[in-house]
Structure formats: C-alpha cells, structure tokens
Amino acid sequence: xxxxxxxxxxxRPQAALVETDLDWxxxxxxxxxxxxxxxxxxxxxxxxxxxxxxxxxxxxxxxVQIGDTMRGTTIGVVEQxxxxxFAPGDIVMPAMGGWQDYTVSPERMTRKLNVAPxxxxxxxxxxxxxxxxxxxxxLLDIGQPKEGETLVLSAAAGAVGSIxxxxxxxxxxxxxxxxxxxxxxxxxxxELGFDGAVDYKAQEVGAALDRLCPTGIDxxxxxxxxxxxxxxxxxxxxxxxxxxxxxxxxxxxxxxxPGPADFGRILMQRLTVxxxxxxxxxxxxxxxxxxxxRWIAEGRIKWKDHVVPGLEKAPDSLQLLFTGQHDGKLLIxxxxxx
Amino acid sequence: xxxxxxxxxxxRPQAALVETDLDWxxxxxxxxxxxxxxxxxxxxxxxxxxxxxxxxxxxxxxxVQIGDTMRGTTIGVVEQxxxxxFAPGDIVMPAMGGWQDYTVSPERMTRKLNVAPxxxxxxxxxxxxxxxxxxxxxLLDIGQPKEGETLVLSAAAGAVGSIxxxxxxxxxxxxxxxxxxxxxxxxxxxELGFDGAVDYKAQEVGAALDRLCPTGIDxxxxxxxxxxxxxxxxxxxxxxxxxxxxxxxxxxxxxxxPGPADFGRILMQRLTVxxxxxxxxxxxxxxxxxxxxRWIAEGRIKWKDHVVPGLEKAPDSLQLLFTGQHDGKLLIxxxxxx
Numbered sequence: 001x002x003x004x005x006x007x008x009x010x011x012r013p014q015a016a017l018v019e020t021d022l023d024w025x026x027x028x029x030x031x032x033x034x035x036x037x038x039x040x041x042x043x044x045x046x047x048x049x050x051x052x053x054x055x056x057x058x059x060x061x062x063x064v065q066i067g068d069t070m071r072g073t074t075i076g077v078v079e080q081x082x083x084x085x086f087a088p089g090d091i092v093m094p095a096m097g098g099w100q101d102y103t104v105s106p107e108r109m110t111r112k113l114n115v116a117p118x119x120x121x122x123x124x125x126x127x128x129x130x131x132x133x134x135x136x137x138x139l140l141d142i143g144q145p146k147e148g149e150t151l152v153l154s155a156a157a158g159a160v161g162s163i164x165x166x167x168x169x170x171x172x173x174x175x176x177x178x179x180x181x182x183x184x185x186x187x188x189x190x191e192l193g194f195d196g197a198v199d200y201k202a203q204e205v206g207a208a209l210d211r212l213c214p215t216g217i218d219x220x221x222x223x224x225x226x227x228x229x230x231x232x233x234x235x236x237x238x239x240x241x242x243x244x245x246x247x248x249x250x251x252x253x254x255x256x257x258p259g260p261a262d263f264g265r266i267l268m269q270r271l272t273v274x275x276x277x278x279x280x281x282x283x284x285x286x287x288x289x290x291x292x293x294r295w296i297a298e299g300r301i302k303w304k305d306h307v308v309p310g311l312e313k314a315p316d317s318l319q320l321l322f323t324g325q326h327d328g329k330l331l332i333x334x335x336x337x338x
Numbered sequence: 339x340x341x342x343x344x345x346x347x348x349x350r351p352q353a354a355l356v357e358t359d360l361d362w363x364x365x366x367x368x369x370x371x372x373x374x375x376x377x378x379x380x381x382x383x384x385x386x387x388x389x390x391x392x393x394x395x396x397x398x399x400x401x402v403q404i405g406d407t408m409r410g411t412t413i414g415v416v417e418q419x420x421x422x423x424f425a426p427g428d429i430v431m432p433a434m435g436g437w438q439d440y441t442v443s444p445e446r447m448t449r450k451l452n453v454a455p456x457x458x459x460x461x462x463x464x465x466x467x468x469x470x471x472x473x474x475x476x477l478l479d480i481g482q483p484k485e486g487e488t489l490v491l492s493a494a495a496g497a498v499g500s501i502x503x504x505x506x507x508x509x510x511x512x513x514x515x516x517x518x519x520x521x522x523x524x525x526x527x528x529e530l531g532f533d534g535a536v537d538y539k540a541q542e543v544g545a546a547l548d549r550l551c552p553t554g555i556d557x558x559x560x561x562x563x564x565x566x567x568x569x570x571x572x573x574x575x576x577x578x579x580x581x582x583x584x585x586x587x588x589x590x591x592x593x594x595x596p597g598p599a600d601f602g603r604i605l606m607q608r609l610t611v612x613x614x615x616x617x618x619x620x621x622x623x624x625x626x627x628x629x630x631x632r633w634i635a636e637g638r639i640k641w642k643d644h645v646v647p648g649l650e651k652a653p654d655s656l657q658l659l660f661t662g663q664h665d666g667k668l669l670i671x672x673x674x675x676x
Contacts, residue, residue, distance in 0.1 A: 263563070266597075266612070
C-alpha cells in the first residue's frame, strides 16, 4: 500500500517559520471513491501567501487549521482514476494539492493541463500559472496602464513582478524594478528589457527612483510594503494607482500591517489604492493565458523557475521568499516528471 | 471710491486658525480693464478645504501665499462690467471670489448663474454648487453604489455627506450616517430618510455600526479620518470601496495624515481606496446639476444652509466646521441679496 508523506501544520508561526511549526507525517492513502483521482504531485508552488495561510490573521481564505495538511498549489500526474474524464498519465492541477506526495482530488475540482510543446511543466505553476495570472490581471485590470506612463514594481525580479514588468513594457510603459542585488537588477535591465532597476540592498531607493523616474511614478505594482512601498507611494503622481498585490515584508509579523505614512496623499493626489487576489480572476484565466502564451512564443516574456528538489525541503525553502535568496519562481520538485 | 475689505493670510496656522493668522485689510479697488467685471460678493462658502489652503502641506492647489487674499468660493452680483457678456445686476460665480467684499473677475473665468424660481441663492454654493457636485461624483463615480449595498458616511449631516446619503437612498442603498449630536442624527433619519444614524459624541461608533449594518459595509464615504474612519474601514466588506473625500480630523494638524491601522485589509478584502477632488469634475457639472435639480424638484433631496452674517465673522466661523457646531452648509453673508 502506498504511503503518503505530508507536512502538517502543528503551530502557527510566531515570526519566520521554524522547524517545529510543521510536522512530517506519513500515512496510508485512502481507497478512492467514485469520481476521485489519485494524483502523484510533481511540483509544489511555494508562494508568499503560504505564510499568510499558516497564520490566523484576517485573510482571503480560511487559515489552514492546526493538524491539517499544509495548503499549496501543485501539478501532478494521475496514477489512479475513478473518473471517466481522467486517465492515468494525465497531467493535472488539483484544486489544492497540498504539501504532500499524493493528493486525492475530486474530478470536478481538477484541471487537466494541455502542456504545449517546448513549454516546461514548471511553467504551469509560474508564468502560465497563478503567478502569471496575478501579474496579468493585477497590472492590466487594477493598474490600467497607459502608454508612456511610469510603472515601478517592488520584488521586481520575483515570479509576479518580473512578468508584470514585461507586460508593462509590452503596453508601452517606462518600467523600473526594485530588486535585491546587482545580479537581479542586471537580469531586469539586460534580459527583460526594464528601463531601470534599483538595488535596494545597495542603493537609497528614493534617490534612485528620483533619478530613474524623472516624470514621477504613475503606477506602483506593490508586492512588498514597508519602507520600499513608502518610497514609491510618496512619489506617485496625480491620479496614480497602487496595485496592492502583496505585502511580503509584513507576512512574518503578527498584528496590523502599516500603510504609507501620509494617507492624505491619496486624497490630495487623487490616488487609487486597490487590493486584489488572483483567485477572483480564475474564471477569466483563458484570456490571460492566450496573451501570455502568445507573448512567450514571440519571445517578449521571459521567466525563470527555481526548483528545489525534495518535499522535505519545503519548510526551509519557503524562507527563501522572505530573504530573496531564490532566483525565479520558487518550486519544490516533489517527484520526477513522467 | 469704493473700498474693498478683505482677509489676508498673515501666518500659516499652527493648529486651529487663530485671530492673528489673518489680517483685515481695506484697500481701494483698481480701475477695471477691458473684459473685467466688478463683482460685489453676496455669499462666501466656508469649507474644510479652506484650512488646507492656509497650510503649506502637499495639496491639490497652490497654497495661499502669505500676504495674499484668502481664497474662497463666492456668489455675487455684477456692479460694473467692461464685458459684453455680463451686465450690472447679473448674478455670477467668479472663479475664486476670495474672502473679500468685492472681486475683480475676468469675464472668461466668471460663470453666470441662472437662478431657478423657488431656489434660494445660497443653494448655488451648496446643493447646486461645489458641495453638491462633490457628493454626486464622489458617491456615483468613485463609490459605484449598487442597489442593496450598505453605505456609511462620516460627517453625514454636513453639506456633502447629507447630499451623498440622500443620493445613496435614491440609488437603493442601505444608508447609515455618522454625525455629532442627537439633533443631527434625528434630522438624518427623520427628515432625510437615512436608515440609521450614529451619534459619535454619545455612542461607541463601532458597536453602533455593527448594529445598524448587519451585513457589513460596502461603501465608506469618508469625510473625517481618524478613529471614525477606522471604525468604518475595519468593517468594510470584500470588494468594499472607500470614497476618500475629506480628512477633516487632520486638517488642523501639521505633518502626515495617518491612515487605517491595518493596511493589509485592502489586500485581503480587495478594497479600493480612492481619493478625489471635485475640481476634476467641473467639466461634467451639467450632468450632476440636471439630476440634482430634478431630485430637488421631486422632493427627494433636502438640504440646509447655515448663513452667518458679516464677512468679519469668516475666521471665527471657519472653526465651526471643525467643532461641528454649524447646522448645514456654512456660508458667510458678505452683503445683501439684490
């Protein structure tokens, strides 16, 4: 009988995730019922939002309960099927695969992936997956970019920021990214075509933005919060927009998340600050993937995936998102591709 | 020769406006040049934003310079005209009349008022003037109210809030106002048809909102800021909107204006916080006045004007806006109606 290894939430982290917050558990898999699939997970997506799900702060989904399998998005292969719609060997995305080797997935919550020739499977958890959707709808729906506007992105070399910035270039924006380290900044300007990059680990962000954004900032694609958000927000032009996509600098803290120092700027400069969560856009995924797929084929969108082998590495690897030591969309390889 | 009495800004107020911040000056009026009108001001509008103009904080118009006539919106009557388009006796709104007895107004910046039968002249500085426009575009354009949604307004018995709340009722919203004192609250519910009112001077605002808004709050028409804003913001439903119209609780302070405690709610609940200034909507005033005029004629919009006689009372009267001791749109009667 196949055993399923999984990470179970034991304690809500007090700050950064520590070893004792999750337990590694092995258990027998249940018998499949009609309409269910047994999916062997291949890749697990690690995202900043995972840290939110571990907490009991106000959030957009119910928190993961203590004792439950840690929630996470996966791609896997069907090993057993009691559904007419899926066959063994199908590549699928269960609705919520979890931090586990196997997922028992009901057919109606399972999405079959038609992997395009030349596209790696990992892309379906990054540029052609939730992070690509986040970049696409965040920038285009929430940000409403216009040609010639200046777009600044924090965590610009991250999975979302790097795609959103390239979409900004396609839409004719002047695009400046904020990232940590010269290598990431070079990647943004030399490989992805950003107009400028700020290394927040080496440069004074505000002064660098003043230099790189001579006509101010029209759109802030905000992933970080804190001092970096402040530097961008305080330079937003009249009618500027903040796309509030993430606040990763606060996810390891308890309690309320501080906003910009001068809320009055929103009034005086007629700013729009708008939060969004990608799950609200899943029904419109098709339009995003059509555009993203075309742009990839045309060589106008590039991306990197950072794959860590071994589900046992998931807890330690999550921390890379908070230190920025990863390079591209962070994924765990749970098992080998077929 | 006619003398013009006027209030000149002498010092930027440190907190609440004090007597020594403005000087009363009398001067001879200049000779009119071609295309100019001499307007005798009849009513001067006092608005919270006047206090912002006295400061040098970041704002939406240049601050009033030290030594300049205090800026303010007026209605007056043309006494002399060197324009073919205006004749003595015309009732007009100069672009910026100022806190003064007379305004020399260039014809192209002067708007002639066609005073409708049965409508008092004061209405053109309130419900059919800038505050009516503010209520109309703030609620409808920024707030996008939908039938059945819950709308909460702070400073709800004020010139803007009371109109915006009634428009909310016309649009089918559940409308709750926050105001200071039982008399104002009774006016909202008994005269204006609000569904509920919270007396922030006597009630715990959060608890009262919980009782009066059983399905949460979809739209915050925010005029106040501070603790009252916090009580509303923290109860905004998913996809809720904050119409950021004013932050009067902060206008007597220097320095940045604090926002809601938990900026993270904007992300988690997909909120939109959007600031606006009515001057951006002047080109669309016609559509607002058409609706407002019809609603007034139908008895669906009511309003109050609070007229203080005597331009010498302008500085003292401004403070009423901050203590809430006025009752309706605050106006100074500078001179008698013709």
